[in-house]
Amino acid sequence: MARTQGSHSGITGPRIRDAALRLFAQHGFAAVSMRQIAREVGVQAGALYNYTPDKQSLLFHLMEGHMTELLASWGDQPGGGDSLSQLEAFTRFHIRFHLQRPDAVFIAYMELRNLSPENFIAIESLRREYENALESILKKGVTEGVLLVPDTKIATLAVIAMLNGVNTWYRDGGRLSLDQVEVIYWEMVRRAMMV
Amino acid sequence: MARTQGSHSGITGPRIRDAALRLFAQHGFAAVSMRQIAREVGVQAGALYNYTPDKQSLLFHLMEGHMTELLASWGDQPGGGDSLSQLEAFTRFHIRFHLQRPDAVFIAYMELRNLSPENFIAIESLRREYENALESILKKGVTEGVLLVPDTKIATLAVIAMLNGVNTWYRDGGRLSLDQVEVIYWEMVRRAMMV
DNA sequence: AGACTATCTGAACAGACGTTCAGAAAAAAC
DNA sequence: GTTTTTTCTGAACGTCTGTTCAGATAGTCT
Numbered sequence: 001m002a003r004t005q006g007s008h009s010g011i012t013g014p015r016i017r018d019a020a021l022r023l024f025a026q027h028g029f030a031a032v033s034m035r036q037i038a039r040e041v042g043v044q045a046g047a048l049y050n051y052t053p054d055k056q057s058l059l060f061h062l063m064e065g066h067m068t069e070l071l072a073s074w075g076d077q078p079g080g081g082d083s084l085s086q087l088e089a090f091t092r093f094h095i096r097f098h099l100q101r102p103d104a105v106f107i108a109y110m111e112l113r114n115l116s117p118e119n120f121i122a123i124e125s126l127r128r129e130y131e132n133a134l135e136s137i138l139k140k141g142v143t144e145g146v147l148l149v150p151d152t153k154i155a156t157l158a159v160i161a162m163l164n165g166v167n168t169w170y171r172d173g174g175r176l177s178l179d180q181v182e183v184i185y186w187e188m189v190r191r192a193m194m195v
Numbered sequence: 196m197a198r199t200q201g202s203h204s205g206i207t208g209p210r211i212r213d214a215a216l217r218l219f220a221q222h223g224f225a226a227v228s229m230r231q232i233a234r235e236v237g238v239q240a241g242a243l244y245n246y247t248p249d250k251q252s253l254l255f256h257l258m259e260g261h262m263t264e265l266l267a268s269w270g271d272q273p274g275g276g277d278s279l280s281q282l283e284a285f286t287r288f289h290i291r292f293h294l295q296r297p298d299a300v301f302i303a304y305m306e307l308r309n310l311s312p313e314n315f316i317a318i319e320s321l322r323r324e325y326e327n328a329l330e331s332i333l334k335k336g337v338t339e340g341v342l343l344v345p346d347t348k349i350a351t352l353a354v355i356a357m358l359n360g361v362n363t364w365y366r367d368g369g370r371l372s373l374d375q376v377e378v379i380y381w382e383m384v385r386r387a388m389m390v
Numbered sequence: 391a392g393a394c395t396a397t398c399t400g401a402a403c404a405g406a407c408g409t410t411c412a413g414a415a416a417a418a419a420c
Numbered sequence: 421g422t423t424t425t426t427t428c429t430g431a432a433c434g435t436c437t438g439t440t441c442a443g444a445t446a447g448t449c450t
Binding site: 026028030031110113114149150154157158159161162168169176181183184185187189192193194 | 226371386
Protein backbone atom coordinates (compact mmCIF):
# COMPACT_ATOMS: atom_id res chain seq x y z
CA MET A 1 0.00 0.00 0.00
CA ALA A 2 1.15 3.53 -0.58
CA ARG A 3 -0.16 7.05 -0.93
CA THR A 4 -3.38 7.51 0.98
CA GLN A 5 -6.07 9.32 -0.94
CA GLY A 6 -5.66 12.91 -1.96
CA SER A 7 -2.16 13.55 -0.73
CA HIS A 8 -0.03 15.95 -2.70
CA SER A 9 3.36 17.52 -2.44
CA GLY A 10 1.89 20.99 -2.38
CA ILE A 11 -0.04 20.26 0.79
CA THR A 12 2.22 17.83 2.64
CA GLY A 13 5.23 20.13 2.56
CA PRO A 14 3.60 23.02 4.42
CA ARG A 15 1.92 20.64 6.83
CA ILE A 16 5.26 19.14 7.74
CA ARG A 17 6.70 22.59 8.39
CA ASP A 18 3.68 23.60 10.45
CA ALA A 19 3.80 20.46 12.56
CA ALA A 20 7.55 20.71 13.05
CA LEU A 21 7.27 24.37 14.05
CA ARG A 22 4.62 23.67 16.63
CA LEU A 23 6.27 20.58 18.05
CA PHE A 24 9.76 22.07 18.16
CA ALA A 25 8.40 25.12 19.99
CA GLN A 26 6.46 23.00 22.43
CA HIS A 27 8.96 20.29 23.32
CA GLY A 28 12.26 21.40 21.84
CA PHE A 29 14.07 20.24 18.74
CA ALA A 30 15.94 17.38 20.39
CA ALA A 31 12.85 16.08 22.16
CA VAL A 32 10.77 15.77 19.00
CA SER A 33 11.21 12.75 16.73
CA MET A 34 10.65 12.56 13.04
CA ARG A 35 7.99 9.94 13.75
CA GLN A 36 6.09 12.41 15.94
CA ILE A 37 6.10 14.99 13.17
CA ALA A 38 5.00 12.37 10.66
CA ARG A 39 2.17 11.20 12.91
CA GLU A 40 0.95 14.79 13.23
CA VAL A 41 0.88 15.11 9.46
CA GLY A 42 -0.76 11.72 9.03
CA VAL A 43 2.07 10.10 7.16
CA GLN A 44 4.91 7.63 7.75
CA ALA A 45 8.30 8.89 8.90
CA GLY A 46 9.99 7.94 5.66
CA ALA A 47 7.75 10.30 3.69
CA LEU A 48 9.27 13.32 5.44
CA TYR A 49 12.48 12.72 3.55
CA ASN A 50 10.79 13.73 0.33
CA TYR A 51 10.69 17.24 1.79
CA THR A 52 13.85 17.59 3.84
CA PRO A 53 17.23 15.88 3.53
CA ASP A 54 17.40 15.52 7.32
CA LYS A 55 16.06 16.80 10.63
CA GLN A 56 18.72 19.48 10.95
CA SER A 57 17.76 21.07 7.62
CA LEU A 58 14.15 21.10 8.70
CA LEU A 59 15.07 23.17 11.74
CA PHE A 60 17.37 25.42 9.78
CA HIS A 61 14.83 26.27 7.10
CA LEU A 62 12.20 27.06 9.71
CA MET A 63 14.58 29.52 11.32
CA GLU A 64 15.85 30.92 8.07
CA GLY A 65 12.30 31.41 6.79
CA HIS A 66 11.37 33.23 9.96
CA MET A 67 14.34 35.56 9.90
CA THR A 68 13.96 36.26 6.21
CA GLU A 69 10.31 37.08 6.67
CA LEU A 70 11.19 39.33 9.59
CA LEU A 71 13.69 41.31 7.54
CA ALA A 72 11.41 41.50 4.51
CA SER A 73 8.50 42.61 6.64
CA TRP A 74 10.53 45.35 8.27
CA GLY A 75 11.76 46.39 4.83
CA ASP A 76 8.17 46.78 3.66
CA GLN A 77 7.42 49.11 6.53
CA PRO A 78 7.06 52.80 5.53
CA GLY A 79 10.39 54.36 6.44
CA GLY A 80 10.04 58.13 6.66
CA GLY A 81 9.92 60.49 9.61
CA ASP A 82 12.45 61.58 12.21
CA SER A 83 14.49 59.25 14.39
CA LEU A 84 11.95 59.28 17.16
CA SER A 85 9.06 58.17 15.03
CA GLN A 86 11.29 55.61 13.36
CA LEU A 87 12.10 54.22 16.78
CA GLU A 88 8.42 54.11 17.59
CA ALA A 89 7.71 52.37 14.30
CA PHE A 90 10.37 49.78 15.07
CA THR A 91 9.07 49.19 18.57
CA ARG A 92 5.51 48.72 17.42
CA PHE A 93 6.51 46.62 14.43
CA HIS A 94 8.67 44.33 16.53
CA ILE A 95 5.96 43.68 19.08
CA ARG A 96 3.28 43.09 16.47
CA PHE A 97 5.38 40.86 14.25
CA HIS A 98 6.65 38.70 17.07
CA LEU A 99 3.31 38.30 18.80
CA GLN A 100 1.86 36.99 15.55
CA ARG A 101 4.26 34.02 15.38
CA PRO A 102 5.24 33.00 18.89
CA ASP A 103 6.34 29.50 17.89
CA ALA A 104 8.78 30.68 15.26
CA VAL A 105 10.18 33.31 17.64
CA PHE A 106 10.63 30.75 20.36
CA ILE A 107 12.52 28.42 18.05
CA ALA A 108 14.66 31.16 16.56
CA TYR A 109 15.89 32.11 20.03
CA MET A 110 16.04 28.73 21.74
CA GLU A 111 17.29 26.29 19.18
CA LEU A 112 20.39 28.10 17.99
CA ARG A 113 22.54 25.57 19.81
CA ASN A 114 21.04 22.74 17.78
CA LEU A 115 22.20 24.23 14.51
CA SER A 116 25.28 22.96 12.74
CA PRO A 117 28.14 25.51 12.74
CA GLU A 118 27.48 26.73 9.19
CA ASN A 119 23.75 27.02 9.79
CA PHE A 120 24.38 28.86 13.04
CA ILE A 121 26.51 31.42 11.25
CA ALA A 122 23.84 31.96 8.63
CA ILE A 123 21.10 32.60 11.20
CA GLU A 124 23.31 34.79 13.34
CA SER A 125 24.09 36.90 10.33
CA LEU A 126 20.41 37.45 9.64
CA ARG A 127 19.84 38.35 13.27
CA ARG A 128 22.69 40.84 13.20
CA GLU A 129 21.16 42.41 10.13
CA TYR A 130 17.94 42.97 12.02
CA GLU A 131 19.76 44.38 15.03
CA ASN A 132 21.62 46.75 12.74
CA ALA A 133 18.31 48.15 11.54
CA LEU A 134 17.55 49.25 15.08
CA GLU A 135 21.06 50.42 15.84
CA SER A 136 21.05 52.64 12.76
CA ILE A 137 17.97 54.40 14.06
CA LEU A 138 19.56 54.88 17.47
CA LYS A 139 22.80 56.19 15.97
CA LYS A 140 20.95 58.64 13.77
CA GLY A 141 18.93 59.79 16.74
CA VAL A 142 22.05 60.35 18.81
CA THR A 143 23.74 62.26 15.99
CA GLU A 144 20.71 64.49 15.60
CA GLY A 145 20.58 65.05 19.34
CA VAL A 146 17.11 63.58 19.61
CA LEU A 147 18.16 60.44 21.42
CA LEU A 148 20.65 59.89 24.21
CA VAL A 149 21.96 56.42 24.91
CA PRO A 150 25.11 55.39 26.78
CA ASP A 151 26.07 52.82 24.11
CA THR A 152 24.10 52.23 20.92
CA LYS A 153 25.18 48.59 20.59
CA ILE A 154 24.06 47.72 24.10
CA ALA A 155 20.95 49.86 23.84
CA THR A 156 20.01 47.93 20.71
CA LEU A 157 20.30 44.59 22.47
CA ALA A 158 18.56 45.92 25.56
CA VAL A 159 15.57 47.20 23.61
CA ILE A 160 15.21 43.99 21.64
CA ALA A 161 15.53 41.86 24.77
CA MET A 162 12.90 43.96 26.50
CA LEU A 163 10.50 43.74 23.57
CA ASN A 164 11.04 40.01 23.18
CA GLY A 165 9.87 39.67 26.75
CA VAL A 166 6.34 40.41 25.60
CA ASN A 167 6.12 36.97 24.05
CA THR A 168 6.59 35.31 27.42
CA TRP A 169 3.43 36.71 28.98
CA TYR A 170 1.07 38.13 26.33
CA ARG A 171 -2.01 36.05 25.60
CA ASP A 172 -4.84 36.86 23.23
CA GLY A 173 -7.92 37.98 25.09
CA GLY A 174 -5.91 38.95 28.15
CA ARG A 175 -6.02 42.12 30.21
CA LEU A 176 -4.43 44.29 27.54
CA SER A 177 -5.03 44.74 23.84
CA LEU A 178 -2.18 44.56 21.35
CA ASP A 179 -2.35 48.33 20.91
CA GLN A 180 -2.19 48.96 24.65
CA VAL A 181 0.88 46.76 24.88
CA GLU A 182 2.52 48.69 22.05
CA VAL A 183 1.78 51.99 23.80
CA ILE A 184 3.13 50.83 27.14
CA TYR A 185 6.36 49.44 25.73
CA TRP A 186 6.85 52.42 23.46
CA GLU A 187 6.63 54.75 26.45
CA MET A 188 9.30 52.76 28.28
CA VAL A 189 11.55 52.60 25.23
CA ARG A 190 11.10 56.28 24.49
CA ARG A 191 11.95 57.38 27.99
CA ALA A 192 14.93 55.04 28.19
CA MET A 193 16.35 56.35 24.90
CA MET A 194 15.23 59.99 24.69
CA VAL A 195 17.45 62.88 25.68
CA MET B 196 35.19 -4.76 39.60
CA ALA B 197 33.58 -1.79 41.31
CA ARG B 198 34.42 1.51 42.84
CA THR B 199 37.50 3.00 41.26
CA GLN B 200 40.01 4.38 43.70
CA GLY B 201 39.21 7.38 45.83
CA SER B 202 35.59 7.86 44.82
CA HIS B 203 33.22 9.17 47.45
CA SER B 204 29.64 10.22 47.66
CA GLY B 205 30.63 13.68 48.85
CA ILE B 206 32.56 14.39 45.70
CA THR B 207 30.63 12.48 43.05
CA GLY B 208 27.33 14.20 43.87
CA PRO B 209 28.53 17.74 43.14
CA ARG B 210 30.47 16.60 40.11
CA ILE B 211 27.33 15.08 38.64
CA ARG B 212 25.42 18.29 39.19
CA ASP B 213 28.25 20.36 37.69
CA ALA B 214 28.51 18.15 34.63
CA ALA B 215 24.74 18.07 34.16
CA LEU B 216 24.51 21.85 34.49
CA ARG B 217 27.19 22.46 31.90
CA LEU B 218 25.92 19.85 29.46
CA PHE B 219 22.25 20.83 29.78
CA ALA B 220 23.16 24.46 29.16
CA GLN B 221 25.31 23.60 26.18
CA HIS B 222 23.18 21.07 24.36
CA GLY B 223 19.79 21.16 26.04
CA PHE B 224 18.19 18.75 28.48
CA ALA B 225 16.69 16.42 25.90
CA ALA B 226 19.88 16.26 23.87
CA VAL B 227 22.05 15.14 26.79
CA SER B 228 22.07 11.50 27.84
CA MET B 229 22.74 10.07 31.26
CA ARG B 230 25.70 8.25 29.74
CA GLN B 231 27.20 11.56 28.59
CA ILE B 232 26.91 12.99 32.08
CA ALA B 233 28.41 9.82 33.55
CA ARG B 234 31.32 9.90 31.12
CA GLU B 235 32.05 13.50 32.09
CA VAL B 236 32.16 12.50 35.74
CA GLY B 237 34.23 9.41 35.02
CA VAL B 238 31.67 6.87 36.13
CA GLN B 239 29.21 4.41 34.64
CA ALA B 240 25.66 5.54 33.92
CA GLY B 241 24.18 3.31 36.59
CA ALA B 242 26.12 5.12 39.31
CA LEU B 243 24.17 8.32 38.67
CA TYR B 244 21.10 6.68 40.14
CA ASN B 245 22.71 6.73 43.56
CA TYR B 246 22.31 10.51 43.41
CA THR B 247 19.10 11.11 41.54
CA PRO B 248 15.98 8.99 41.13
CA ASP B 249 15.79 9.95 37.46
CA LYS B 250 16.87 12.47 34.84
CA GLN B 251 13.86 14.72 35.41
CA SER B 252 14.70 15.18 39.12
CA LEU B 253 18.25 16.05 38.21
CA LEU B 254 16.99 18.92 36.06
CA PHE B 255 14.45 20.03 38.61
CA HIS B 256 16.93 20.21 41.48
CA LEU B 257 19.37 22.20 39.36
CA MET B 258 16.64 24.73 38.64
CA GLU B 259 15.29 24.74 42.16
CA GLY B 260 18.77 25.22 43.59
CA HIS B 261 19.39 28.14 41.27
CA MET B 262 16.12 29.89 42.06
CA THR B 263 16.51 29.33 45.80
CA GLU B 264 20.02 30.71 45.72
CA LEU B 265 18.78 33.71 43.74
CA LEU B 266 16.10 34.50 46.29
CA ALA B 267 18.40 33.93 49.26
CA SER B 268 21.09 36.07 47.72
CA TRP B 269 18.68 38.93 47.10
CA GLY B 270 17.42 38.54 50.64
CA ASP B 271 20.96 38.97 51.96
CA GLN B 272 21.31 42.23 50.08
CA PRO B 273 21.21 45.34 52.31
CA GLY B 274 17.69 46.70 51.91
CA GLY B 275 17.56 50.31 53.02
CA GLY B 276 17.28 53.54 51.09
CA ASP B 277 14.58 55.11 48.97
CA SER B 278 12.80 53.44 46.07
CA LEU B 279 15.23 54.75 43.53
CA SER B 280 18.32 53.36 45.22
CA GLN B 281 16.47 50.11 45.85
CA LEU B 282 15.76 49.90 42.14
CA GLU B 283 19.41 50.59 41.44
CA ALA B 284 20.42 47.90 43.92
CA PHE B 285 18.10 45.42 42.26
CA THR B 286 19.39 46.25 38.78
CA ARG B 287 23.02 45.89 39.78
CA PHE B 288 22.36 42.78 41.83
CA HIS B 289 20.47 41.09 39.03
CA ILE B 290 23.19 41.71 36.47
CA ARG B 291 25.97 40.62 38.79
CA PHE B 292 24.23 37.50 40.05
CA HIS B 293 23.19 36.31 36.62
CA LEU B 294 26.51 36.97 34.93
CA GLN B 295 28.20 34.81 37.55
CA ARG B 296 26.21 31.70 36.65
CA PRO B 297 25.28 31.82 32.96
CA ASP B 298 24.68 28.08 32.68
CA ALA B 299 22.16 27.96 35.50
CA VAL B 300 20.37 31.03 34.15
CA PHE B 301 20.20 29.53 30.70
CA ILE B 302 18.69 26.33 32.01
CA ALA B 303 16.24 28.08 34.32
CA TYR B 304 14.80 29.99 31.35
CA MET B 305 15.08 27.42 28.57
CA GLU B 306 14.21 24.10 30.10
CA LEU B 307 10.92 24.96 31.75
CA ARG B 308 9.09 22.98 29.11
CA ASN B 309 10.99 19.84 30.08
CA LEU B 310 9.70 19.94 33.65
CA SER B 311 6.85 17.74 34.79
CA PRO B 312 3.70 19.74 35.62
CA GLU B 313 4.29 19.73 39.39
CA ASN B 314 7.92 20.68 39.01
CA PHE B 315 6.98 23.43 36.59
CA ILE B 316 4.58 24.91 39.08
CA ALA B 317 7.23 24.86 41.79
CA ILE B 318 9.80 26.69 39.67
CA GLU B 319 7.26 29.18 38.37
CA SER B 320 6.29 30.00 41.92
CA LEU B 321 9.89 30.77 42.83
CA ARG B 322 10.26 32.92 39.76
CA ARG B 323 7.11 34.85 40.61
CA GLU B 324 8.49 35.44 44.07
CA TYR B 325 11.56 37.05 42.57
CA GLU B 326 9.50 39.15 40.19
CA ASN B 327 7.41 40.31 43.11
CA ALA B 328 10.53 41.63 44.81
CA LEU B 329 11.06 43.98 41.88
CA GLU B 330 7.41 44.87 41.49
CA SER B 331 7.20 45.88 45.15
CA ILE B 332 10.00 48.36 44.60
CA LEU B 333 8.27 49.78 41.54
CA LYS B 334 4.92 50.04 43.32
CA LYS B 335 6.48 51.80 46.29
CA GLY B 336 8.27 54.18 43.94
CA VAL B 337 5.05 55.00 42.13
CA THR B 338 3.19 55.57 45.40
CA GLU B 339 5.90 57.89 46.61
CA GLY B 340 5.87 59.75 43.30
CA VAL B 341 9.52 58.93 42.61
CA LEU B 342 8.82 56.49 39.80
CA LEU B 343 6.37 56.63 36.93
CA VAL B 344 5.50 53.47 35.05
CA PRO B 345 2.49 52.74 32.86
CA ASP B 346 1.92 49.33 34.45
CA THR B 347 4.03 47.91 37.27
CA LYS B 348 3.46 44.28 36.30
CA ILE B 349 4.59 44.83 32.74
CA ALA B 350 7.40 47.13 33.80
CA THR B 351 8.65 44.39 36.08
CA LEU B 352 8.76 41.86 33.27
CA ALA B 353 10.23 44.40 30.87
CA VAL B 354 13.08 45.30 33.22
CA ILE B 355 13.91 41.68 33.96
CA ALA B 356 13.79 40.74 30.28
CA MET B 357 16.09 43.63 29.45
CA LEU B 358 18.55 42.74 32.18
CA ASN B 359 18.53 39.07 31.23
CA GLY B 360 19.65 40.13 27.80
CA VAL B 361 23.07 40.90 29.23
CA ASN B 362 23.77 37.19 29.49
CA THR B 363 23.45 36.76 25.74
CA TRP B 364 26.35 39.02 24.85
CA TYR B 365 28.58 39.74 27.87
CA ARG B 366 31.93 37.97 27.88
CA ASP B 367 34.67 38.27 30.47
CA GLY B 368 37.54 40.36 29.18
CA GLY B 369 35.33 42.04 26.59
CA ARG B 370 34.99 45.72 25.78
CA LEU B 371 33.17 46.61 28.99
CA SER B 372 33.81 45.81 32.63
CA LEU B 373 31.09 44.42 34.84
CA ASP B 374 30.74 47.78 36.56
CA GLN B 375 30.43 49.65 33.28
CA VAL B 376 27.68 47.27 32.24
CA GLU B 377 25.86 47.87 35.50
CA VAL B 378 26.13 51.64 35.04
CA ILE B 379 24.86 51.53 31.46
CA TYR B 380 21.87 49.35 32.24
CA TRP B 381 21.04 51.26 35.38
CA GLU B 382 20.89 54.47 33.39
CA MET B 383 18.46 52.90 30.93
CA VAL B 384 16.32 51.41 33.67
CA ARG B 385 16.30 54.63 35.65
CA ARG B 386 15.24 56.75 32.72
CA ALA B 387 12.58 54.26 31.67
CA MET B 388 11.07 54.13 35.16
CA MET B 389 11.69 57.60 36.65
CA VAL B 390 9.10 60.31 36.67
C1' DA C 391 -5.51 2.49 -22.49
C1' DG C 392 -0.93 2.47 -21.33
C1' DA C 393 3.36 4.55 -19.69
C1' DC C 394 5.41 7.54 -16.58
C1' DT C 395 6.25 10.14 -12.49
C1' DA C 396 5.50 11.76 -7.90
C1' DT C 397 4.46 10.31 -3.52
C1' DC C 398 4.00 7.25 0.13
C1' DT C 399 4.33 2.70 2.91
C1' DG C 400 6.42 -0.60 5.76
C1' DA C 401 10.19 -2.88 7.03
C1' DA C 402 14.76 -2.74 8.14
C1' DC C 403 19.37 -0.82 9.93
C1' DA C 404 22.65 -0.02 13.66
C1' DG C 405 22.97 2.42 17.50
C1' DA C 406 21.38 5.18 21.52
C1' DC C 407 18.00 5.89 25.17
C1' DG C 408 16.58 5.78 30.56
C1' DT C 409 16.59 2.68 33.98
C1' DT C 410 17.35 -1.65 36.85
C1' DC C 411 20.07 -4.82 39.39
C1' DA C 412 23.13 -8.67 40.98
C1' DG C 413 27.53 -8.77 42.34
C1' DA C 414 32.17 -6.77 43.35
C1' DA C 415 35.16 -3.86 45.80
C1' DA C 416 36.53 -0.08 48.74
C1' DA C 417 35.75 2.41 52.99
C1' DA C 418 33.95 2.59 57.58
C1' DA C 419 32.64 0.53 61.84
C1' DC C 420 33.53 -2.56 65.24
C1' DG D 421 40.81 -8.49 61.53
C1' DT D 422 36.22 -9.19 60.65
C1' DT D 423 31.78 -7.46 59.50
C1' DT D 424 28.82 -3.99 57.61
C1' DT D 425 27.73 -0.28 54.61
C1' DT D 426 28.45 2.63 50.79
C1' DT D 427 29.55 3.14 46.17
C1' DC D 428 30.35 1.50 41.77
C1' DT D 429 30.55 -1.78 37.54
C1' DG D 430 28.87 -4.16 33.67
C1' DA D 431 25.42 -6.28 31.57
C1' DA D 432 20.87 -6.45 30.47
C1' DC D 433 15.78 -4.78 29.50
C1' DG D 434 12.63 -3.02 26.10
C1' DT D 435 11.94 0.94 23.49
C1' DC D 436 13.05 4.63 20.60
C1' DT D 437 16.21 7.20 17.37
C1' DG D 438 17.36 9.23 12.33
C1' DT D 439 17.65 7.52 8.04
C1' DT D 440 17.38 4.35 3.83
C1' DC D 441 15.05 1.93 0.29
C1' DA D 442 12.50 -1.52 -2.52
C1' DG D 443 8.08 -1.83 -3.81
C1' DA D 444 3.24 -0.20 -4.11
C1' DT D 445 -0.16 3.11 -5.47
C1' DA D 446 -2.36 7.48 -7.11
C1' DG D 447 -2.27 11.13 -10.29
C1' DT D 448 -0.67 12.96 -14.83
C1' DC D 449 0.58 12.76 -19.53
C1' DT D 450 0.41 10.99 -24.19
